[in-house]
Amino acid sequence: MKSQHKPTPVLIGRRKFIKSSSILGYGLVVFGVGNCSCKKTHPDEAAPNRITKYTISALDSSIKVLPSDIVKESRRIELAAAANETESFQIVLRSEADLGQVDVRISELTNGVHTIRDLVWYQVGYVYVSTFDGHPATEDIKGLLPGWYPDPLLENERPTLVKGWSNTLWVNCPIPTGTPPGLYAGKVSLTIGGQLETIDMQLTVFDFTLPRKSTLPTLFSLSLEYLNKVYPTFTPAIREKWFDFLMAQRISPTDMYIDLEGADAKLKIEPNEYHRYLDRMNGFVVYPITATWSDRDASADELIARFEKNRPYIDALVSSGCVSQGNGVFYGFDENDASHFETMKKVHRHIKSIYPQIPIATTSMHITSVEQLQELQIDILVLHITDDIYNSAFADQVRAVGKKVWGYISLQPYHPMPNWRIENPYLDARVLLSAMAYHERFDGFLYWGVNQYNKIDWKYPATIDKNTPAKLEVSITTPTDEYKWLHGDGLLLYPGSSGPLSSIRMEQIRKGLEEYEYYQLLEERFGKEEAANWAGKVAPSMKVFSDDAHLYLTHKLEMAARIMGR
Structure with a gap:
């Protein structure tokens, strides 16, 4: 009989809204193939005589950042994923002044002679929500107001920033099948008003590969x-x-x-x-x-x-x-x-x-x-x-x-x-x-x-061109008085002029399907009972589960270590 590895119990923080995590600067998780640990990181300290009029923050993809959120500065992101998985993170730029032209360049991720290419960034666009009046569950909208909400991922040559907002860029890092395990490093370069700023990227590739076909139909x-x-x-x-x-x-x-x-x-x-x-x-x-x-x-x-x-x-x-x-x-x-x-x-x-x-x-x-x-x-x-x-x-x-x-x-x-x-x-x-x-x-x-x-008086929207402003004139609201509070139902992709534009919500759905495979791999190696125990750490029922990003990422790390036999 295979040994039953019992996951350590964790506290479930259901509906502990994760905006607090973004303000505190969480979301940077330190991974190592041989040392699965997780820790908070602290914002980089600016040079003593340096005067900046903006902040730059690298955050995990599971943290929602609204335009009004104040996010502490951080110039480092550390991620981990399996081969045939796509990992993502966010870059938040905020300034009370007009920054002028901003350019973004993302390097390859390298580990000796091994390279991960095709990292791509998107401008996070915003859709307007006019009301939550009539929402059946006040807990779902607690603390939320009408305004602009992040969702579409726009294909822009340069970021279009809104002064006085926390503007978000979304970065996808696909790890191809066959990528050797290990620690990969690279940089994001931002040229802001002629000044070069950099973010250090580190990605640990686990020593296993997700299946090409989704196990969950x-x-x-x-x-x-x-x-x-x-x-x-x-x-x-x-x-x-x-x-x-x-x-x-x-x-x-x-x-x-x-x-x-x-x-x-x-x-x-x-x-x-x-x-x-x-x-x-x-x-x-x-x-x-x-x-x-x-x-x-x-x-x-x-x-x-x-x-x-x-x-x-x-x-x-x-x-x-x-x-x-x-x-x-x-x-x-x-x-x-x-x-x-x-x-x-x-x-x-x-x-x-x-x-x-x-x-x-x-x-x-x-x-x-x-x-x-x-x-x-x-x-x-x-x-x-x-x-x-x-x-x-x-x-x-x-x-x-x-x-x-x-x-x-x-x-x-x-x-x-x-x-x-x-x-x-x-x-x-x-x-x-x-x-x-x-x-x-x-x-x-x-x-x-x-x-x-x-969604706009039962009419169809125009397609969205490249280099469009961040504030989109696209409604995701069900156009009836009964459901005027319902935003995003049945709409996860936006119509780009040359093809689909993803959304942050769709990216989270893909991550869920990818991370489902971790439980399948645990089942293959250690049986259904142990895999179910791991799943129960963050979702013991459909009404009790964790919305704590730090906890969730720690849990994923621990699962990966178990899959790799460490």
């Missing part, structure tokens, strides 16, 4: 209809960039709600497009049984007739190997209730008679027994994690009969549970898709939209 819906409406010409090159970007985030491109009966059928993802990603895909919708909310109320005969009409497309996906290798599913009857059950039985029975090997997935808050699930011939039950709808006891009953149980979020849940609305701490997304997903034994995760672009 996902369905994150990309609306091809909205892309076609936003882009004046939705070219194959732009389309490919969107697909490539999602795969780089460990998410398979899929449109869960595409209407294959209407004009948008021409936008569907073809087998040859999926084939480019088969070695990395883990989840996509083969065919949407219901494409719209109202389709749930269509007759079984109508839905079966539509399905039969699209059999050639489904057969092409099956024969190409996309379905079996890419973990394809049928999906439909979104958030169904008992009034849909008879129709579901008839439609699912027909589908299973033809494609018994392809799982049928649905989201539901009203399927409450294994018997119902079997009658409906559902293979993957996707449960909302809010209000105890997802609970481990029921999930285990479902799994005991050979079915799978996924989790999902939408505008809900609220405090004390995690989400990635604009007001949530950054760590919510990372914990949800790593420690929490593992501890609660999610078999997969679903999210309804990454680009729901009808």
Whole structure:
């Protein structure tokens, strides 16, 4: 029997808002391949006679910095990650005066003859939030005011700084597969008004590699209809960039709600497009049984007739190997209730008679027994994690009969549970898709939209050009009076003029999926019980988990040391 390494218990600081960490200058974590320790670092002391009119601070990517936050100066960032992982950090520039032109250069990271290239920086853009009035959970918005909030990552040649703000740059450092372990070093050079400033970077690469394909299956819906409406010409090159970007985030491109009966059928993802990603895909919708909310109320005969009409497309996906290798599913009857059950039985029975090997997935808050699930011939039950709808006891009953149980979020849940609305701490997304997903034994995760672009009076935004100002005229607010407090729901990516622009929230989602692999590696080496113990250190339940950045990074270090046998 393998030994059970018991992680040291830690204190969980749920909703201890991490703005305090940024003000104190936390977030710089010291890593070593042989010495996994974590400590606070102190701001660099300025030279005695040096007069500066700005501050520069390097911070971990899990710390949210609002424009009004005062961050202590620090010129050093120390990071750690595995091969085939992307690590990120932030640079905060603040000045009460106009700094003029600012230039940014990032060196390679080197360790003797070994080099890590392709580090890239982005200007953090800001979206305006006009109100939180009506928010169902006051704890989620405690201390927050209307104003500008950081989210989009802009592709600018030079930073565009707002005087009197803490302006943030975002730096991504991808560590390629095959990178030798060890300590790598480099510099960020900032030329501010002709004066050269530098930030020291150190990155420890662990002696293990994350898998190319995400272990946790996902369905994150990309609306091809909205892309076609936003882009004046939705070219194959732009389309490919969107697909490539999602795969780089460990998410398979899929449109869960595409209407294959209407004009948008021409936008569907073809087998040859999926084939480019088969070695990395883990989840996509083969065919949407219901494409719209109202389709749930269509007759079984109508839905079966539509399905039969699209059999050639489904057969092409099956024969190409996309379905079996890419973990394809049928999906439909979104958030169904008992009034849909008879129709579901008839439609699912027909589908299973033809494609018994392809799982049928649905989201539901009203399927409450294994018997119902079997009658409906559902293979993957996707449960909302809010209000105890997802609970481990029921999930285990479902799994005991050979079915799978996924989790999902939408505008809900609220405090004390995690989400990635604009007001949530950054760590919510990372914990949800790593420690929490593992501890609660999610078999997969679903999210309804990454680009729901009808947020300005139900109109579509213009694309965002390079070198745009930091304050964006893009709304992420649901345009109804009932949901005027809801910011960022269904919108994680922004439409750049030549392709997708990421967001800080999407970067946190990718980190969560990457860090989920740490628990999988612990399971492979030491068993499920020990891996679950590690996950329980930061997420013992869906209502109790840590938002403390320092604690979380220390935990990651300790996991890496255990994986490496140290």
